[in-house]
Amino acid sequence: MKVLVPVKRVVDFNVKVRVKSDGTGVELANVKMSMNPFDEIAVEEALRLKEAGKATEVVVVSIGPAQASETIRTGLAMGADRGILVKAEGNVEPLAVAKLLKAVADAEKPGLVILGKQAIDDDSNQTGQMLAALLGWPQATFASKLEVEGSDFKVTREVDGGLQTVKLKGPAIVTTDLRLNEPRYASLPNIMKAKKKPIDDKSAADYGVDLTPHLEVLKTAEPPGRKGGVKVKDVAELVSKLKTEAGVL
Amino acid sequence: MTTLLIAEHDNASIKDATNKTLTAAAALGADVHVLVAGANAKGAADAAAKLAGVKKVLLADNAAYAHDLAEPLAALIVSLASGYDALVAPATSRFKNVMPRVAALLDVMQVSEIIKVVSPDTFERPIYAGNAIQTVKSKDAKKVITVRTSTFAAAGEGGSAPVEDVAAAADPGLSSFIGEEVAKSDRPELTSAKIIVSGGRAMQSRENFAKYIEPLADKLSAGVGASRAAVDAGYAPNDWQVGQTGKVVAPELYVAIGISGAIQHLAGMKDSKVIVAINKDEDAPIFQVADYGLVADLYQAVPELTDALGKLGK
Ligand SMILES: Cc1cc2nc3c(=O)[nH]c(=O)nc-3n(C[C@H](O)[C@H](O)[C@H](O)COP(=O)(O)OP(=O)(O)OC[C@H]3O[C@@H](n4cnc5c(N)ncnc54)[C@H](O)[C@@H]3O)c2cc1C
Ligand SMILES: Cc1cc2nc3c(=O)[nH]c(=O)nc-3n(C[C@H](O)[C@H](O)[C@H](O)COP(=O)(O)OP(=O)(O)OC[C@H]3O[C@@H](n4cnc5c(N)ncnc54)[C@H](O)[C@@H]3O)c2cc1C
Numbered sequence: 001m002k003v004l005v006p007v008k009r010v011v012d013f014n015v016k017v018r019v020k021s022d023g024t025g026v027e028l029a030n031v032k033m034s035m036n037p038f039d040e041i042a043v044e045e046a047l048r049l050k051e052a053g054k055a056t057e058v059v060v061v062s063i064g065p066a067q068a069s070e071t072i073r074t075g076l077a078m079g080a081d082r083g084i085l086v087k088a089e090g091n092v093e094p095l096a097v098a099k100l101l102k103a104v105a106d107a108e109k110p111g112l113v114i115l116g117k118q119a120i121d122d123d124s125n126q127t128g129q130m131l132a133a134l135l136g137w138p139q140a141t142f143a144s145k146l147e148v149e150g151s152d153f154k155v156t157r158e159v160d161g162g163l164q165t166v167k168l169k170g171p172a173i174v175t176t177d178l179r180l181n182e183p184r185y186a187s188l189p190n191i192m193k194a195k196k197k198p199i200d201d202k203s204a205a206d207y208g209v210d211l212t213p214h215l216e217v218l219k220t221a222e223p224p225g226r227k228g229g230v231k232v233k234d235v236a237e238l239v240s241k242l243k244t245e246a247g248v249l
Numbered sequence: 250m251t252t253l254l255i256a257e258h259d260n261a262s263i264k265d266a267t268n269k270t271l272t273a274a275a276a277l278g279a280d281v282h283v284l285v286a287g288a289n290a291k292g293a294a295d296a297a298a299k300l301a302g303v304k305k306v307l308l309a310d311n312a313a314y315a316h317d318l319a320e321p322l323a324a325l326i327v328s329l330a331s332g333y334d335a336l337v338a339p340a341t342s343r344f345k346n347v348m349p350r351v352a353a354l355l356d357v358m359q360v361s362e363i364i365k366v367v368s369p370d371t372f373e374r375p376i377y378a379g380n381a382i383q384t385v386k387s388k389d390a391k392k393v394i395t396v397r398t399s400t401f402a403a404a405g406e407g408g409s410a411p412v413e414d415v416a417a418a419a420d421p422g423l424s425s426f427i428g429e430e431v432a433k434s435d436r437p438e439l440t441s442a443k444i445i446v447s448g449g450r451a452m453q454s455r456e457n458f459a460k461y462i463e464p465l466a467d468k469l470s471a472g473v474g475a476s477r478a479a480v481d482a483g484y485a486p487n488d489w490q491v492g493q494t495g496k497v498v499a500p501e502l503y504v505a506i507g508i509s510g511a512i513q514h515l516a517g518m519k520d521s522k523v524i525v526a527i528n529k530d531e532d533a534p535i536f537q538v539a540d541y542g543l544v545a546d547l548y549q550a551v552p553e554l555t556d557a558l559g560k561l562g563k
Contacts, residue, residue, distance in 0.1 A: 011377070016512055017380050019380075019381045026377060026380075094349070095353060095356070095357075095358045098353055120377075120378065120493065120494075123361070123362070123376055123377070123378070124349075124359070125349070125361060126352070126359055129319065129346065129347070129348075129350045130352065131353075132319075132350060133323065133349070133350040133351075133352075133353035134353050136423075137423065138320055138421075138424040139319050139346070139424075140424070141345070141346045142345075144487065154427065158342070158487045158488070159343070160341050160342040160343070160440075160496075161429075161431040161488055162429065162430045162431040162432050162486065162487070163429060163430045163431075164316070164426075164428075165427040165428045166316075166426055167427055169423050177487075179480070179481065179487060213358070214357065214358035214389050215386065215387055216385065216386045216388060217383055217384070217385050218371065218384040218385065218386055219383075219384045220381050220382070220383050221381065221382050221384070222381065223379055223380065223381070223382050226538050228537045228538060228542070229540035229541055229542070230541060231531075231536070231543070231544060232542065232543050234543070235543070235545075235553040236557065238525065238541055238543050239554070239557045241541055242502070242523070242525070242541065243561070246502070246540065246541070248444070248501050248522070248523050249469075
């Protein structure tokens with residue numbers, strides 16, 4: 001079974017982004033970029049399936065500017081076998097990403113696609129579900145446990161009230177939650193080896209997908225600020241303030 | 250122009266998230282119909298019919314909708330979509346799962362987790378863990394929208410809409426339900442609790458959550474939350490996680506105990522009305538958003554606070 005893992009290049013989770021003063025977006029110049037943390041978890045899970053003899057090949061794919069190849073290299077350094085870069089500039093919405101991923105899946109015929117549950121920049125939480133819809137495959141989002149049963153999958157999902165376990169008929173789509181695994185770091189030898197692994201260069205036009213956005217971003221603004229309040233000296237003062245000043249007790 | 254609101258419910262009754270989403274749906278300016286999809290869900294449908302402003306309730310009562318499987322639920326919503334200009338649902342785990350599937354089947358770009366309706370096609374939504382607010386205009390003829398419920402007031406009762414049965418859609422039969430572990434608790438749910446007490450990595454164990462956080466929560470009739478670090482370490486169950494990638498809450502009072510205040514955590518609670526932080530590090534970032542900060546060892550301060558509230562008759 002081949003496993004396809006879409007990986008997205010995003011602003012590193014440690015960076016506190018700043019909104020551009022003209023309201024056209026957030027400041028991305030000279031900001032540290034990394035693989036979306038949920039996608040690291042997805043790559044890790046695919047590698048574990050391969051190490052357990054349940055997967056034969058792990059292919060990472062990214063849609064984005066030329067620099068997205070760095071994100072693919074990160075996946076290759078973790079241990080993925082090869083990469084596909086679909087070049088697309090500017091704002092590519094989840095629906096368009098899903099259409100491109102469908103085209104890639106049609107060509108690659110994976111038994112499983114593992115995505116992140118959300119990208120930490122746009123926080124859309126859509127791409128995996130959309131890809132499942134377009135392929136007509138079952139989906140299990142927010143996975144905290146994944147087991148392969150022949151060509152089917154048993155997946156435990158993190159839901160609002162606790163955990164839910166479902167069975168999917170393969171081929172299927174799974175999106176990762178934080179507790180699925182702890183991703184490995186790439187070792188130096190593996191980073192060197194990754195440089196020789198193949199990355200297939202494609203462009204959105206190769207797949208005939210229309211990338212015209214359905215959403216128009218009118219502006220991007222700072223959220224309303226919140227000021228720190230006071231420090232209280234002890235529990236007694238805290239209780240008295242909560243009671244008389246804040247009125248929440 | 251009509252809007253279809255897909256209800257969050259437990260078959261017997263509707264959840265608070267539905268009341269809040271109704272406020273957002275009504276702001277679109279069109280009539281609102283409510284879809285209740287479930288198994289033995291007449292009770293929930295009757296409750297939805299009483300919501301103020303609802304014109305009609307559609308009840309899809311079928312075993313296929315018993316377990317929130319995305320494929321049959323998406324098929325049902327798509328089968329009803331032609332009669333509506335907008336499909337709106339709360340951003341709960343059930344609809345985060347199903348609505349993008351609906352959107353893609355309709356070739357529509359979903360607008361995720363809106364926090365404000367600017368006009369029927371223009372919405373505000375947070376990006377980058379709430380560090381920026383985007384105003385987006387949807388060019389799709391049909392809108393698919395999920396709503397961040399913490400920012401909308403709950404609609405009340407006062408309606409008496411008719412309840413109409415709708416047929417189940419063909420089940421694609423791609424997935425099946427195996428089981429669930431749902432914690433039964435008498436505590437308020439995180440997303441509707443008026444007060445929340447949350448613990449972080451500093452709690453050190455599940456036992457300490459039970460010994461320090463829960464008694465305080467009981468005194469305040471509060472819901473219990475946790476940071477990701479506490480959930481990852483196994484001190485608290487996953488459904489307690491508050492933050493960018495957990496639950497987003499905005500209670501009257503949020504008490505953060507032994508939580509440093511990483512941006513991912515703040516994303517989930519910084520819209521709370523009053524924030525209290527107890528942390529032994531006076532430079533912890535959580536104090537930058539806290540209305541009342543107490544620099545103290547939680548193992549001393551929390552039992553003291555619990556006692557003090559007891560003396561107040563709590
Ligand atoms: C230069 C630039 C400018 C942009 N400007 C805007 C803008 O103005 N407005 C705006 O809304 N967005 C903008 N984007 C982001 C772009 O629209 C997002 O890629 C798209 O919205 C996907 O949303 P998401 O990442 O939140 O999806 P999610 O559904 O949250 O992503 C979930 C998962 O899908 C997969 N995935 C998502 N995207 C990709 C990808 N590109 N390649 C491979 N796998 C992927 C990953 O596995 C990811 O974990 C910009 C991006 C770039 C590079
Ligand atoms: C992709 C991604 C998604 C994430 N999503 C989330 C999310 O949704 N929610 C979330 O919470 N985090 C999330 N995080 C993690 C986040 O970055 C932080 O790591 C996490 O919030 C830290 O949890 P904490 O504050 O409990 O732990 P720490 O940062 O370790 O803080 C512990 C605090 O306890 C204090 N302390 C220690 N002992 C005591 C004592 N005896 N008395 C009083 N105070 C004490 C310390 O001073 C410290 O400030 C995410 C991270 C990533 C990469």
